[in-house]
Amino acid sequence: MVIEFVDVSYQYDMPGDEWALSGIDLKIEQGEKVVVAGPAGSGKTTMLQLLDALILPTKGEIFYDGISVHTLARRKELPSVRRRMGVLFQFPEEQFFQERAYDELVFALRNFFSPDEPELERRAHDVTRGFGLDVGRLKACSPFSLSSGEKRKLALASALMIRPQVLMLDEPTAGLDAAGRRELMRIIASLEETTVIIVTHNQEDFLALAHRIVGIARGEKVLDVQKEDLLQRIDLLESHAIEAPLVMRVQHWLRQEGVAIGGAPCEMEELVRTLAGMVQLRGKG
Secondary structure (H helix, E strand, O other): OOOEEEEEEOOOOOOOOOOOEEEEEEOOOOOOEEEEEEEOOOOOOHHHHHOOOOOOOOEEEEEEOEEEEEHHHHHHOOOHHHHOEEEEEEOOOHHHHOOHHHHHHHHHHHHOOOHHHHHHHHHHHHHOOOOOOOOOHHHHOOOOOOOOHHHHEEEEEEEEOOOEEEEEOOOOOOOOOOHHHHHHHHHHOOOOOOEEEEEOOOOOHHHHHHOOEEEEOOOOHHHHHHEEHHHHHHHHHHOOOOOOHHHHHHHHHHHHHOOOEEEOOOOOHHHHHHHHHHHHHHHHO
């Protein structure tokens, strides 16, 4: 699915409320991995709700494969868009409402596509295998009895049950420990053909698997670059109170000191190895 914003603005229906988003142009191709970064209150979550057609733009247009969201709304066809999307909102475990964890897992698939129970269970086994979750246990327990990491895995597995073309994640690493973040990165990296849109104030966790970085500040798009070009835009990010990934800030500082790092490493471990190799070469010289 190709999603395109054309001059999109949104204002919540409250007296005197400012524009949550203003004049956003954005096009996301199928299979892209896009990080939407910005400080708290910048409009990131509003953008996510617009992407998922949970709300309609106050001004401008959103197109899904060339069809206007307003046209889809008039035709009452917005569910056909949402069936192709999986969404993981921040702290999704707070939105659980099923008594059994298994029913939470299969809820979207069961309600959107109405498969028979054998197909539902087969898909549940296929999806949970990659998460280390046991279907038998999920059938026997409440989602609220799971650990925080298991709850996050359950919510993400539920979103993936419908095999979405587009997966949207709102601050997905919030509250996860280091092991949980690594596992989440592994799962996202495995979704090669799926469009993944990650809304976060922390780019650090997702830089290695992102294709593009979109910066949002005070409701406006202030940055839209390929990952490889991010290093050249550090000053722009920081001028809008968007914290650049530490690995990029270190490289930016090194460049200012006259030390050029080839390739712009995206992970701190890679940068350390690169620097160690440079030191060894200088020592031999």
